[in-house]
Amino acid sequence: QFASAAKKTLSKEHPCKRFVLYYHDILFDGGDVANATSATIANETKLGNFKFGKLVVFDDPMTRDSHLRSPAVARAQGFYFYDMKSDYNSWFAYTLVFNSTEREGTLNIMGADIMAAQTRDLSVVGGTGDFFMARGIATIETDTFQGAKYFRLKMDIKLYECY
Amino acid sequence: QFASAAKKTLSKEHPCKRFVLYYHDILFDGGDVANATSATIANETKLGNFKFGKLVVFDDPMTRDSHLRSPAVARAQGFYFYDMKSDYNSWFAYTLVFNSTEREGTLNIMGADIMAAQTRDLSVVGGTGDFFMARGIATIETDTFQGAKYFRLKMDIKLYECY
Amino acid sequence: QFASAAKKTLSKEHPCKRFVLYYHDILFDGGDVANATSATIANETKLGNFKFGKLVVFDDPMTRDSHLRSPAVARAQGFYFYDMKSDYNSWFAYTLVFNSTEREGTLNIMGADIMAAQTRDLSVVGGTGDFFMARGIATIETDTFQGAKYFRLKMDIKLYECY
Numbered sequence: 001q002f003a004s005a006a007k008k009t010l011s012k013e014h015p016c017k018r019f020v021l022y023y024h025d026i027l028f029d030g031g032d033v034a035n036a037t038s039a040t041i042a043n044e045t046k047l048g049n050f051k052f053g054k055l056v057v058f059d060d061p062m063t064r065d066s067h068l069r070s071p072a073v074a075r076a077q078g079f080y081f082y083d084m085k086s087d088y089n090s091w092f093a094y095t096l097v098f099n100s101t102e103r104e105g106t107l108n109i110m111g112a113d114i115m116a117a118q119t120r121d122l123s124v125v126g127g128t129g130d131f132f133m134a135r136g137i138a139t140i141e142t143d144t145f146q147g148a149k150y151f152r153l154k155m156d157i158k159l160y161e162c163y
Numbered sequence: 164q165f166a167s168a169a170k171k172t173l174s175k176e177h178p179c180k181r182f183v184l185y186y187h188d189i190l191f192d193g194g195d196v197a198n199a200t201s202a203t204i205a206n207e208t209k210l211g212n213f214k215f216g217k218l219v220v221f222d223d224p225m226t227r228d229s230h231l232r233s234p235a236v237a238r239a240q241g242f243y244f245y246d247m248k249s250d251y252n253s254w255f256a257y258t259l260v261f262n263s264t265e266r267e268g269t270l271n272i273m274g275a276d277i278m279a280a281q282t283r284d285l286s287v288v289g290g291t292g293d294f295f296m297a298r299g300i301a302t303i304e305t306d307t308f309q310g311a312k313y314f315r316l317k318m319d320i321k322l323y324e325c326y
Numbered sequence: 327q328f329a330s331a332a333k334k335t336l337s338k339e340h341p342c343k344r345f346v347l348y349y350h351d352i353l354f355d356g357g358d359v360a361n362a363t364s365a366t367i368a369n370e371t372k373l374g375n376f377k378f379g380k381l382v383v384f385d386d387p388m389t390r391d392s393h394l395r396s397p398a399v400a401r402a403q404g405f406y407f408y409d410m411k412s413d414y415n416s417w418f419a420y421t422l423v424f425n426s427t428e429r430e431g432t433l434n435i436m437g438a439d440i441m442a443a444q445t446r447d448l449s450v451v452g453g454t455g456d457f458f459m460a461r462g463i464a465t466i467e468t469d470t471f472q473g474a475k476y477f478r479l480k481m482d483i484k485l486y487e488c489y
Binding site: 175209247284287324 | 366384432436
Binding site: 028030033036039040041042055057058059077078079093094095097105106108110125126127128129132133163 | 336338368369371372373374378379380381407408409410411415417419436437438440447448449450451452461462463486487
């Protein structure tokens with residue numbers, strides 16, 4: 001009973017750790033290996049006109065501000081795919097990999113990127129190293145979208161379980 | 164020590180929230196865009212005769228009863244693939260997306276669909292919105308299987324961490 | 327407040343359950359169906375020279391010691407893909423499936439396999455059956471790597487939430 005009561009102290013407004021990072025995705029077009037950070041590994045299907053099934057693997061830089069050329073403070077390694085036939089919509093699973101003097105460790109994240117919504121909440125389902133056993137919410141928002149080539153997400157990482 | 168003791172109060176028989184939903188998957192055959200809800204994005208390999216490696220992305224309706232045409236109370240967005248060479252077996256990762264007056268938010272789920280078993284337990288690894296920080300178990304059971312075209316799963320969602 | 331304090335009793339050095347298993351992956355080359363345990367379902371892309379985007383589905387035996395022919399005490403069912411253009415690096419999501427007189431249930435695991443590091447921590451994000459609602463860390467280490475054909479990982483599974 002007490003455990004139950006105690007648990008209810010978790011509050012959306014009071015994460016135990018919070019930070020914002022920007023995710024930069026430059027899709028490989030077959031030519032620019034030097035700048036590309038992601039690549040399509042399964043092509044879109046003919047189920048609708050919104051890239052249903054297109055699967056992309058990425059190793060994307062995460063920066064503190066929105067500038068692509070700012071120093072990367074982490075990498076986002078994982079994948080996304082499009083999954084709606086009537087509109088653009090996608091699904092993500094990835095790891096934020098930190099490896100600096102400031103932070104070392106990872107955060108594992110998955111969830112639906114409901115693109116019709118201004119902001120979308122994904123689940124932080126685990127962490128390692130400095131983020132040992134963490135859980136929380138990653139709120140993402142499209143910061144810019146430049147066709148198939150480049151898009152940028154703002155990620156507001158809120159941890160509610162910190163150890 | 165207390166934390167440890169408190170935690171043990173979690174009981175399989177006493178979820179803090181529970182509901183049953185039906186998952187309907189209609190695989191795209193190249194023709195029927197209007198009705199299809201999923202599509203194959205990587206074909207089966209030649210490792211055995213049970214579709215090993217076939218990867219399917221879905222955006223499937225979830226209904227309260229087993230009728231395909233009942234109103235969808237949520238969408239299941241994610242993927243599954245077959246992964247056994249000696250029998251049918253699969254693996255799922257997906258998000259239940261709720262967007263109604265009754266419930267708003269998501270549940271993130273992953274795990275093995277051990278098709279040889281009558282019921283299979285997947286992990287609910289996180290939640291957002293009305294399901295903020297939830298965890299639990301999703302017990303799935305094949306309700307009907309009509310060849311490659313349509314199958315239906317009963318999903319018994321039991322949450323053990325609610326906030 | 328108490329919940330917060332209580333939670334901090336989780337210690338990296340004191341898992342509530344711990345065991346080591348070895349993961350054996352024999353990649354299907356098109357010929358040896360009998361011995362293969364995994365298959366490539368999406369080929370590497372031309373983004374760099376380190377198999378970026380190569381996606382493999384597996385159903386691999388897990389043994390107590392490092393011998394491939396030792397009895398499997400569990401199966402690891404899931405997938406990995408390569409995701410770096412400048413070096414080998416990969417990402418895993420899988421389920422450990424236990425089905426013996428000793429243990430029955432599953433553990434769900436995901437995270438980055440940062441191959442440049444000697445050991446890499448993945449997140450155990452959920453469990454079922456005997457591992458009901460478990461969470462923890464899976465520390466993996468490459469035990470042997472024999473080209474494209476066979477590799478073996480040592481997995482040190484440490485659970486910090488046990489019920």
